[in-house]
Amino acid sequence: MPGVTKPATRLRIPQLDLQAQYAALKDELQAAIARVCDSQRFILGPEGEALERELAGYCGVPHAIGCASGSDALLLSLVTLGVTHEDDVVTVPFTFFSTAGAIARLGARAVFVDIDPRTFNLDAQKLRAALQARRSEKRRGPAAVIPVHLFGQPADMDAINQIAAEFDLPVIEDAAQAIGAECAGRRVGSIGRTGCFSFYPTKNLGAFGDAGLVTTTDSALADRLRAMSRHGCTHDKYHHDHVGWNARLDELQAAVLRVKFKHLEEWNRARIACAGRYDELFLEAGLADAQKAYPDEKHPVVIPYRAPNCRHVFHQYVIRARDPAGGGAGRDALRKFLADEGVGTEVYYPLPLHLQSCFHAWQGREGDFPEAERASREVLALPLYPELTPDQQRYVTAKVAEFYLRP
Ligand SMILES: Cc1ncc(COP(=O)(O)O)c(C=O)c1O
Numbered sequence: 001m002p003g004v005t006k007p008a009t010r011l012r013i014p015q016l017d018l019q020a021q022y023a024a025l026k027d028e029l030q031a032a033i034a035r036v037c038d039s040q041r042f043i044l045g046p047e048g049e050a051l052e053r054e055l056a057g058y059c060g061v062p063h064a065i066g067c068a069s070g071s072d073a074l075l076l077s078l079v080t081l082g083v084t085h086e087d088d089v090v091t092v093p094f095t096f097f098s099t100a101g102a103i104a105r106l107g108a109r110a111v112f113v114d115i116d117p118r119t120f121n122l123d124a125q126k127l128r129a130a131l132q133a134r135r136s137e138k139r140r141g142p143a144a145v146i147p148v149h150l151f152g153q154p155a156d157m158d159a160i161n162q163i164a165a166e167f168d169l170p171v172i173e174d175a176a177q178a179i180g181a182e183c184a185g186r187r188v189g190s191i192g193r194t195g196c197f198s199f200y201p202t203k204n205l206g207a208f209g210d211a212g213l214v215t216t217t218d219s220a221l222a223d224r225l226r227a228m229s230r231h232g233c234t235h236d237k238y239h240h241d242h243v244g245w246n247a248r249l250d251e252l253q254a255a256v257l258r259v260k261f262k263h264l265e266e267w268n269r270a271r272i273a274c275a276g277r278y279d280e281l282f283l284e285a286g287l288a289d290a291q292k293a294y295p296d297e298k299h300p301v302v303i304p305y306r307a308p309n310c311r312h313v314f315h316q317y318v319i320r321a322r323d324p325a326g327g328g329a330g331r332d333a334l335r336k337f338l339a340d341e342g343v344g345t346e347v348y349y350p351l352p353l354h355l356q357s358c359f360h361a362w363q364g365r366e367g368d369f370p371e372a373e374r375a376s377r378e379v380l381a382l383p384l385y386p387e388l389t390p391d392q393q394r395y396v397t398a399k400v401a402e403f404y405l406r407p
Helices: 019-039 046-059 070-079 097-105 124-136 159-164 219-228 251-262 265-286 331-340 357-362 370-378 390-405
Strands: 064-066 088-091 108-110 144-148 173-174 193-198 210-215 316-321 379-382
Touching: 019 046, 019 251, 046 064, 046 210, 046 251, 064 070, 064 219, 070 097, 070 108, 070 173, 070 193, 070 210, 070 219, 088 097, 088 124, 097 357, 108 357, 124 159, 210 219, 265 316, 265 390, 316 331, 316 370, 331 379, 331 390, 357 390, 370 379
Parallel strands: 088 108, 088 144, 173 193
Antiparallel strands: 064 210, 193 210, 316 379
16 A cells, blocks of 8 residues: 555554643642642632633633533533423434433433434434424424534534524533534534533543533523532522532632643644544555545545534544455454554444443334444544654554555
8 A cells, every 4th residue: 555664663552641741731730739729728719710711711602610520511401401301302322421321310311313424423414304203293392402522523513503493402512522623613612502511531621530511601591500510509508499419610620620721722733633644644545535435435444524614623533444355354353453553542432322221211222323333333543632743643554554454
C-alpha cells in the first residue's frame, strides 16, 4: 500500500494518557486545591460559582448549574421538565449507558430510534417517522427527546429541534462528550431546553473525580434545576418545596476544572488537528476512502465523517474496522493485533442499549436497530489526546496497515 513504512521500533501508545496533561499543569492544579483546603469551604462556594459563570459564557447561555456528574445532569433535566414514571422518552440505543439509565431511574421508558450510520447520532428522519407512527396510532406522545452528541460530534440539531417543535417535545442535549462542539455556529448546550455535560476525568474537560453541569437559556428552569440539585430547597434553608436529592458539585472539583478550562480551546484544537492527521495517514495508506462513504465495501477502514456546518471536537477518533475478506479479520482481531503491538484502543460501545439485560422489560430484540448493532460490531476508538505526537499517529496507522496487509 502507498505511504506505509513499517516502524522499526515497538512503541507503547495508550488509548488515553492523562499524565502529560497533569505534568504540564501540576503546580497550578495543586495551588488551586490548596486554595480550597485553606478556605475550608467544600460545598457551594466561590469556585463553583465562578466555574458556572465561566462555562455559561463559553457555552453561550445565561445559566449553568454545576452538579455531581453527567448522569445527574440528565436526571435533573428529566425531573425538572416533568418526566414521570408514566412517560416515554426518545433517545438512541448507541450511547453510554447513562443516557437511558437516567430515564430508567425515573421508572420511565426509553423509546429508541436508530442512528445515522455516518455520524453515529440520532437519525432525524427516523425520529420523525417514529413520532408520526405514534401519532397515527393515537398513542400518547413521548415526554422528551435526548439526542446525544456522540464522540464529540453534534447531532443534527436543526432538524431535531424542528421535529421536536412540531411534536411539542422538549429537547435535552446529552453533551457529555462534546463540550466546545458547535452546530451552525452555536455551541452545544445552548440549542436544546437543557444541555448536560460530564466532567468525568477522561472527558475533553475532566475533573479529578465525578462532576457535571446543566446549561439552559430558561431562567425559571434554571431555578428549578438548581433547587432539585439541593434536595428541592428553593429559598430558605431546611424548607423544601420539592423532593430533590444531593446532586451538588463540590469546590475541589470546581477549582480543578477552572484551571483546566483555560486550556480547553487549545486542547480541542489539538484534538481536531490529530483527527485530521489520522485521516491523512489512512488515506495515504489507501486504507480508507476520502469521501468517507458508508457503507464502503472497497476499504477496510471508514474514517470519521464530519457533519456539514458543525464543529466536531473529537472526544474520540472512532473508525469502523471492517472485515473486507470475511475471514475474521474484523474489529476484534484488529484490536488484539494492535494491543500486541503496544497500541491501546477501546470499543465504545460493544452492546447497544436495547439489548442490555437490565432493560429487558423494554423488550428490545436483535435486529430492532440495525445501524446501532452494526456500529457496535465495527467501531474502534484509536489513541487520541491533545499531546499525541505525529510519530505516534504514524505508528498507529502503520500498524493498522500491517494488520490488513498480513498474508
Ligand atoms: C454520552 C454520555 N452521557 C452521559 C454520561 C454520564 O456522565 P457521568 O459519567 O459524568 O455521570 C457520559 C459519561 O460517561 C456519556 O459519555
